[in-house]
Amino acid sequence: MIWLDLFVGFLKVGCFSFGGAYAAIPLIREVVLSYGWVTEEMLTDMIAVSESTPGPIMVNLATYVGTSQAGIPGAVIATLASILPAFLIILLVMAVMKRTLDNRYVQAVMRGLQSCVIGIITAVGCYMLYQNALGPAFAGAADLKPLIVGALLAVIYFGSRKVKFLKKGLSPIALIGISACVGIVAFGLL
Amino acid sequence: MLELFLTFFRIGAFTFGGGYAMISVIEDICVEKKKWITHEDLVNVTVIAESTPGPVAINCATFVGCRRKGIAGAAAATLGVVLPSFIIIWAISLFLDRFLEITWVASAFRGIRIAVGILIADVGVRMFRKMPKEPLRIILAACAFAAALLTSIFAWNISTIVILLAGAAVSLAVFLAAERRGGKAGEKR
Numbered sequence: 100m101i102w103l104d105l106f107v108g109f110l111k112v113g114c115f116s117f118g119g120a121y122a123a124i125p126l127i128r129e130v131v132l133s134y135g136w137v138t139e140e141m142l143t144d145m146i147a148v149s150e151s152t153p154g155p156i157m158v159n160l161a162t163y164v165g166t167s168q169a170g171i172p173g174a175v176i177a178t179l180a181s182i183l184p185a186f187l188i189i190l191l192v193m194a195v196m197k198r199t200l201d202n203r204y205v206q207a208v209m210r211g212l213q214s215c216v217i218g219i220i221t222a223v224g225c226y227m228l229y230q231n232a233l234g235p236a237f238a239g240a241a242d243l244k245p246l247i248v249g250a251l252l253a254v255i256y257f258g259s260r261k262v263k264f265l266k267k268g269l270s271p272i273a274l275i276g277i278s279a280c281v282g283i284v285a286f287g288l289l
Numbered sequence: 290m291l292e293l294f295l296t297f298f299r300i301g302a303f304t305f306g307g308g309y310a311m312i313s314v315i316e317d318i319c320v321e322k323k324k325w326i327t328h329e330d331l332v333n334v335t336v337i338a339e340s341t342p343g344p345v346a347i348n349c350a351t352f353v354g355c356r357r358k359g360i361a362g363a364a365a366a367t368l369g370v371v372l373p374s375f376i377i378i379w380a381i382s383l384f385l386d387r388f389l390e391i392t393w394v395a396s397a398f399r400g401i402r403i404a405v406g407i408l409i410a411d412v413g414v415r416m417f418r419k420m421p422k423e424p425l426r427i428i429l430a431a432c433a434f435a436a437a438l439l440t441s442i443f444a445w446n447i448s449t450i451v452i453l454l455a456g457a458a459v460s461l462a463v464f465l466a467a468e469r470r471g472g473k474a475g476e477k478r
Binding site for chain 2: 111113114115116117121123124125126129140143144145146147148149150152153154155156157158159162163166167171174178182184185186188189190192193203204207208209210211212213214215216217218219220221222223224225226227228229230231232245248249252253256257271274275277278279280281282283285286287
């Protein structure tokens with residue numbers, strides 16, 4: 100029953116996405132891959148699309164996966180399931196337990212969750228780099244292009260923070276735009 | 290009610306760049322212009338949003354809507370903020386598959402995938418830098434990092450949720466142990 104699977108899968112994502120938009124990515128990846136709804140590559144492409152369109156990444160990915168599996172009803176179910184926990188928890192916090200969040204035991208649990216989320220996000224980022232940039236280079240020494248593209252993009256992205264007139268450096272959308280151009284040149288033309 | 294929905298629809302449609310970009314827009318519209326909530330309210334809800342699951346934007350919309358018109362208002366504001374991205378992504382998903390079959394688009398996305406990896410790793414590292422440097426937090430973050438990475442590479446069957454719950458349990462256990470020791474020391478005195 101795909102509707103129920105979508106609902107349960109994205110409800111899990113919604114319940115555990117502590118710590119902002121990116122925190123949901125490892126969970127979505129896990130749920131989506133374990134059901135075999137979307138390939139790893141497709142998901143990464145979709146993360147890039149979500150970065151470049153308005154709205155929270157989690158909602159965008161839920162909508163996309165839902166549509167791909169069961170059309171508009173699927174999209175509605177997945178999206179609602181992903182936002183339901185956030186919605187209910189805020190209502191609950193406002194209604195009864197404003198002080199609960201200050202409770203020291205709750206705080207201890209939060210500290211544990213937050214620390215783990217940070218580690219997991221970093222790991223997912225590293226794994227994506229490994230797969231898309233390092234992996235091909237290890238597999239066959241002939242294909243060094245992804246590695247070079249990766250190094251080039253990293254230099255551009257982190258280097259841009261040192262450039263004065265850019266202040267905070269390139270935005271994620273700008274990096275995605277540049278990476279698309281680099282990709283066309285490196286993988287398409289060369 | 291309609292105003293709540295339309296206002297958050299607009300906020301949802303024009304905020305690129307994630308939750309925190311949205312907060313500054315909500316500040317501008319809901320605090321400065323419409324005076325629906327105060328600045329302190331918004332700061333509070335941001336803090337709550339950080340320690341509860343879900344995107345900050347959703348949490349804020351629910352909060353403002355509930356303040357104005359109760360649960361129905363909360364639903365109107367939340368649906369309003371979600372609807373634009375829902376429509377946009379749905380439209381994109383209709384043609385994305387075919388779009389990706391074009392050769393130069395496929396090349397572009399090979400580059401983009403590497404960029405996405407950089408972006409996500411960077412967010413993780415930046416969050417780590419901002420994290421208070423308590424030994425337990427650092428250890429937990431490092432263990433979670435190792436566990437998640439090894440799980441991906443070797444395709445182990447460890448769920449992210451299990452890692453999260455284990456981290457929460459360890460943190461709580463350490464806190465309880467420290468408190469008990471503190472309590473006993475207090476009795477002796």
